[in-house]
Amino acid sequence: xxxxxxxxxxxxxxxxxxxxxxxxxxxxxxxxxxxxxxxxxxxxxxxxxxxxxxxxxxxxxxxxxxxxxxxxxxxxxxxxxxxxxxxxxxxxxxxxxxxxxxxxxxxxxxxxxxxxxxxxxxxxxxxxxxxxxxxxxxxxxxxxxxxxxxxxxxxxxxxxxxxxxxxxxxxxxxxxxxxxxxxxxxxxxxxxxxxxxxxxxxxxxxxxxxxxxxxxxxxxxxxxxxxxxxxxxxxxxxxxxxxxxxxxxxxxxxxxxxxxxxxxxxxxxxxxxxxxxxxxxxxxxxxxxxxxxxxxxxxxxxxxxxxxxxxxxxxxxxxxxxxxxxxxxxxxxxxxxxxxxxxxxxxxxxxxxxxxxxxxxxxxxxxxx
Numbered sequence: 001x002x003x004x005x006x007x008x009x010x011x012x013x014x015x016x017x018x019x020x021x022x023x024x025x026x027x028x029x030x031x032x033x034x035x036x037x038x039x040x041x042x043x044x045x046x047x048x049x050x051x052x053x054x055x056x057x058x059x060x061x062x063x064x065x066x067x068x069x070x071x072x073x074x075x076x077x078x079x080x081x082x083x084x085x086x087x088x089x090x091x092x093x094x095x096x097x098x099x100x101x102x103x104x105x106x107x108x109x110x111x112x113x114x115x116x117x118x119x120x121x122x123x124x125x126x127x128x129x130x131x132x133x134x135x136x137x138x139x140x141x142x143x144x145x146x147x148x149x150x151x152x153x154x155x156x157x158x159x160x161x162x163x164x165x166x167x168x169x170x171x172x173x174x175x176x177x178x179x180x181x182x183x184x185x186x187x188x189x190x191x192x193x194x195x196x197x198x199x200x201x202x203x204x205x206x207x208x209x210x211x212x213x214x215x216x217x218x219x220x221x222x223x224x225x226x227x228x229x230x231x232x233x234x235x236x237x238x239x240x241x242x243x244x245x246x247x248x249x250x251x252x253x254x255x256x257x258x259x260x261x262x263x264x265x266x267x268x269x270x271x272x273x274x275x276x277x278x279x280x281x282x283x284x285x286x287x288x289x290x291x292x293x294x295x296x297x298x299x300x301x302x303x304x305x306x307x308x309x310x311x312x313x314x315x316x317x318x319x320x321x322x323x324x325x326x327x328x329x330x331x332x333x334x335x336x337x338x339x340x341x342x343x344x345x346x347x348x349x350x351x352x353x354x355x356x357x358x359x360x361x362x363x364x365x366x367x368x369x
Contacts, residue, residue: 044092048085055080065204065229065250067222068146072206075142082135086128146207147220150186158191160198160211162345163240163309164293165231174263175291179231179248182256186222195345199235202248208234223250239343240297240309285363288356297344302367310344311336319368324361328352 061073103111156179157168168175181187191200193211200219201208204227209219233244251259286303289295295305300313316324317336326333329349332341352360 040093040096041089043096044089045085047092048088051088052081052084055084061206062203063225063227065202065223065225065227066206067224069204069206071142071146075139078138079135082131086131150220150222153186153188153220154182155188155190156181158189158200158211159194160191160200160233160237160244161194161293161347162196162238163233163244164296165200165233165244165246166291166293169260172260172264174260175287176263177246177290177293177295179246180256180259181223181248181250182253183226183250184222184224185253186220189219189221191217191219194351195347196237197235198233198237198244201232201234202229203232204229210235226250226252239340243296243307243309246293246296283363284356285359285361288352288360289363292348292351300364300367302363311339313364313367316364316368319365321361321365324364325357328357328360 056077060076061069064070064073155170157170158179159166159168164177165179166175166177167179189200189209191209191211192215193213195213197213198211199208200211204225205221205223207219207221209217211217227250229248229250231246231248233241235241237244289300289303294300295303295307297307297309298311298313299306299308302314323334329346331344331346335341348357
């Protein structure tokens with residue numbers, strides 16, 4: 001009688017070469033699944049189509065405000081159409097594989113012997129390389145077209161500082177804390193910062209550029225929709241970052257010319273400098289107040305501003321020259337109740353000339369009367 005050890009019988013019956021399975025084709029993780037790759041791809045393609053359709057139905061962008069907006073929107077759509085199916089397909093294959101081919105509870109055996117597939121590896125490296133290269137070339141072509149120099153460009157110098165924007169029109173010899181642009185005229189922005197890194201961005205124009213201390217960066221655009229927008233700082237720049245917004249108005253050319261004339265008239269009426277006294281010095285102080293963006297942080301009825309980042313300048317607690325001057329050049333020496341240290345930049349002593357500082361102090365004191 002042939003007597004066999006029960007353990008040998010078990011070993012013969014189940015096999016040990018393939019982790020407890022006599023034949024690899026009988027492994028329960030692959031048995032009964034004739035076309036797993038086809039099923040995974042089918043599910044991935046269906047999910048990608050649904051995801052892409054939903055994405056294209058969402059209105060991601062604000063209204064168009066310049067000639068570049070529609071082309072930039074198209075770039076985003078192309079990127080979404082290209083990337084979403086790939087992401088969804090890859091994640092579908094990964095999730096399906098984890099769920100379908102996971103080890104059963106208590107199964108501590110080895111998996112089937114699977115080797116690499118050189119052809120597959122070449123394919124999944126080549127296709128993404130070609131796709132990314134094509135998208136990069138397409139994006140470069142669009143950006144190069146947008147940044148091309150245009151005839152009759154108007155230059156606007158943009159200055160960022162904590163926490164305000166100011167604008168200068170060197171060709172027209174006008175300064176303003178409000179950005180006013182003529183419709184359908186190309187604009188070249190020269191962007192700089194007086195303190196930390198800011199980022200000049202008008203969502204309706206789509207284009208965005210950093211303002212870096214010590215550098216002048218540039219963007220070009222042509223506003224083609226009359227309307228009111230906002231300049232937004234898109235770079236965290238301090239405690240008042242969220243309030244660093246300024247009005248942008250795109251107006252017809254005639255209205256722009258009228259605005260320039262009013263600004264020139266106002267500047268001429270400011271008195272020719274801060275050398276005088278009384279009303280002339282206060283008028284020059286209003287120009288200093290406006291050009292340095294003080295109204296974006298402070299309320300001052302005399303200047304028509306309503307900022308809330310800093311104290312209300314209509315009611316200065318101690319309206320005397322020494323206190324007002326110290327509050328400008330050393331704002332952290334004595335902080336008004338209800339406000340925090342470090343909100344107001346401590347750079348105005350270097351930024352303003354002695355004449356400008358005197359004029360600004362005089363203007364603020366006269367506003368109390």
